[in-house]
Amino acid sequence: MPSRIALLTPFAFPSVRGNAVTVDRIGRGLRQRGIDLAIWDLSATPEAVVEAAVEAFAPSLIHAFHAYRSGPLALRLARHRELPLVVTLTGTDANHDLFDPERAPVVRRVLEGAAALVVFHESIGERISGALPDLRGRIVTIAQSALLTAGEPFDLPARWTLPARRTLFVFPAGVRMVKNPRLPLAPLGRVVARRPEVRLLYAGPVLDPDEGEALLQALDGLPWARYVGTMPHAQMASLLAQADVVLNCSVSEGGMANSVLEALAMGRAVLASDIEGNRSLVEEGVTGLLFRDERDFERQAERLAGDPALRDRLGAAGRAHVRALYPPEREIDGYLGVYRRLVPVPSA
Known part of the structure; x- marks a missing residue:
């Protein structure tokens, strides 16, 4: 009898949070490879119900996505x-929860009880093993992939009337402090003063109400910037296709950001904060541009706004990079390899 896998996640489809997007992509890939997989969304189902359902499902292995939450x-x-x-492990696990005085004991207990720990990038594995050296042998790096289909169209003109000649910067992320959504406003405002065709669009759910309110207040009176709210992930390919530049301003990432991977996969120019998690995907001047502070952001944004050929070159290189190194089948092979060491799984 083929093994059954029970996957617990803090959020699942139709949520558009990064965790949900990743779990949906992995789940589809595993099922296509013959895995009998059931996914439980802990944000939508009480723990007692999950426990009873998992008991009835009778899995051979439990897979938790997000150490602290699941x-x-x-x-x-x-x-x-x-x-x-x-x-x-997610970025929040590795960059915050593992070192938070209140959450660290919970995370450590979970990690110490696991047979295998999956991280998205070697740098996150080093962070974990630095804090918990006895677990080094259990850490496996499985790079994320990007899986975007034509999906549904994103009707941008219905959301925002743009000039015929424009350069559109898109910030696709959940609104919370770690994503640093207000950072672009001051430096890009100075760029707009010199290049009035520049526009900035935010798309994503408000995950931190205080940060969401602060962003909306900051956008008030800025005709060149707009927040269009949450959108289905099925519309992401369409939105990115209409972008000239995709932004990632995060303070930290878990080794790979879905937004950056997807932007590169779509051949978009990326301007990202110069942090370890973004450097895993964006090579300065090759697959995108990086910035260290607001002044650096302004300089790089000005370059991108004024040079369509640069945007095209970076976008083409980024797309080739993702296709070569981060195909979805490689990600699924990685998880199957982890499972196979622990329980019998299909070889196809």
């Missing part, structure tokens, strides 16, 4: 059924 329940289920536990 890990405790997953660990309890794995121990109760004497099953191996796989944990995929």
